[in-house]
Amino acid sequence: MKEFAGKLAFITGGASGAGFGQAQIFSEAGMKVVIADVRQDHLDNAAAYFKEKGAPVHFIKLDVMDRKGWADAADETERVFGTTPDLFIQTAGVNAFGPIEASTFEDFDWVVGVNFNGVVNGMVTFVPRMIKAGKGGHIVTTVSLGALSSNPGVGPYSAAKAATLSLMECYYLALKPYGIAVSAMLPANIRSNINDGVLKTRPEHLKNTGYYVSEETQEFSYATMQAYGIEPRELAERLKKSLEDDIFLIVPYPSGTRIVERAISRLPLYTTVEGMKELEERKKLPPTEEDKRIFLETQNYEMGTVVPPKSRQEVGYGMAKKDVDWVDEKKRFNK
Numbered sequence: 001m002k003e004f005a006g007k008l009a010f011i012t013g014g015a016s017g018a019g020f021g022q023a024q025i026f027s028e029a030g031m032k033v034v035i036a037d038v039r040q041d042h043l044d045n046a047a048a049y050f051k052e053k054g055a056p057v058h059f060i061k062l063d064v065m066d067r068k069g070w071a072d073a074a075d076e077t078e079r080v081f082g083t084t085p086d087l088f089i090q091t092a093g094v095n096a097f098g099p100i101e102a103s104t105f106e107d108f109d110w111v112v113g114v115n116f117n118g119v120v121n122g123m124v125t126f127v128p129r130m131i132k133a134g135k136g137g138h139i140v141t142t143v144s145l146g147a148l149s150s151n152p153g154v155g156p157y158s159a160a161k162a163a164t165l166s167l168m169e170c171y172y173l174a175l176k177p178y179g180i181a182v183s184a185m186l187p188a189n190i191r192s193n194i195n196d197g198v199l200k201t202r203p204e205h206l207k208n209t210g211y212y213v214s215e216e217t218q219e220f221s222y223a224t225m226q227a228y229g230i231e232p233r234e235l236a237e238r239l240k241k242s243l244e245d246d247i248f249l250i251v252p253y254p255s256g257t258r259i260v261e262r263a264i265s266r267l268p269l270y271t272t273v274e275g276m277k278e279l280e281e282r283k284k285l286p287p288t289e290e291d292k293r294i295f296l297e298t299q300n301y302e303m304g305t306v307v308p309p310k311s312r313q314e315v316g317y318g319m320a321k322k323d324v325d326w327v328d329e330k331k332r333f334n335k
């Protein structure tokens with residue numbers, strides 16, 4: 001996608017973090033924008049921002065898990081702007097940290113429900129409309145580098161993001177003949193409000209979790225991760241450049257290609273006895289210069305410089321809920 005001015009963008013999760021950065025950058029590029037988000041407070045803040053700018057931005061309260069809501073949002077978009085989106089960005093997402101072996105059905109239903117099923121709902125809603133409109137376009141999903149790494153401390157998230165990446169590649173291959181480009185963006189940490197989600201966005205009927213969660217765990221997560229991630233506006237600038245270049249797999253860092261190679265290099269090793277031994281050996285090695293460089297590129301802070309006032313264990317961050325008595329902390333992280 002090379003021309004943005006005058007065209008229409010529809011952005012899920014567009015009222016906070018990465019999505020809000022995207023809304024700002026594409027609005028500044030002259031696009032009309034629809035922001036669809038489940039959080040009314042986020043929508044209100046974004047609305048105040050764009051009102052001051054006098055930009056053509058329309059706001060829709062949408063839970064991406066709600067299929068009827070999607071159809072209504074698509075109809076409303078056509079009513080307000082008279083057309084389907086040219087740029088359809090799915091950035092709404094949530095995360096929850098805890099051992100995969102402690103996960104409940106509700107942990108899966110919420111995390112996979114938003115991050116994967118939500119994207120499916122968006123594609124099934126908008127792809128036919130975009131094809132029928134016959135004007136091409138670009139569809140982007142904000143996935144995560146987590147899609148490549150199978151992290152058992154965020155199992156439902158890793159699985160959902162891996163599935164989403166595969167989904168987007170299928171659509172990339174299928175939609176090319178219709179003149180609709182598809183991209184998947186895989187960021188590392190982003191300076192955002194994603195930690196809030198567990199306490200503020202998780203629906204009542206999916207509240208039953210196997211993970212230990214408190215204000216303190218979410219503050220710990222923010223202090224050690226999100227506070228140091230890439231700025232949403234910067235991430236959106238990099239996304240825009242990659243859309244101009246028609247890149248499918250957007251890993252928005254200077255070492256992007258190498259990051260992917262390293263992340264998937266484990267897969268061939270899993271296929272042989274020797275390879276599996278090598279994987280065990282790799283875990284014992286100290287960080288290489290390349291590890292340190294990539295960490296700095298993606299996490300935006302020096303390895304080991306963040307010292308939170310309390311340790312992960314004291315706070316209980318990423319641990320199982322107290323009454324989950326089959327998870328042994330000492331057996332986690334391959335100790």
Ligand SMILES: NC(=O)c1ccc[n+]([C@@H]2O[C@H](COP(=O)([O-])OP(=O)(O)OC[C@H]3O[C@@H](n4cnc5c(N)ncnc54)[C@H](O)[C@@H]3O)[C@@H](O)[C@H]2O)c1
Binds near residue numbers: 014037226
């Ligand atoms: N924060 C990170 O470090 C990080 C890293 C890699 C990928 N990501 C991905 O980036 C995307 C954006 O996350 P963020 O970090 O900017 O978080 P954020 O919480 O700041 O923004 C996400 C937005 O999505 C909205 N949302 C959540 N559930 C929704 C639902 N069911 N329906 C509609 N909207 C919903 C939230 O209200 C919020 O406004 C997510 O897909 C996330 O998985 C985040």
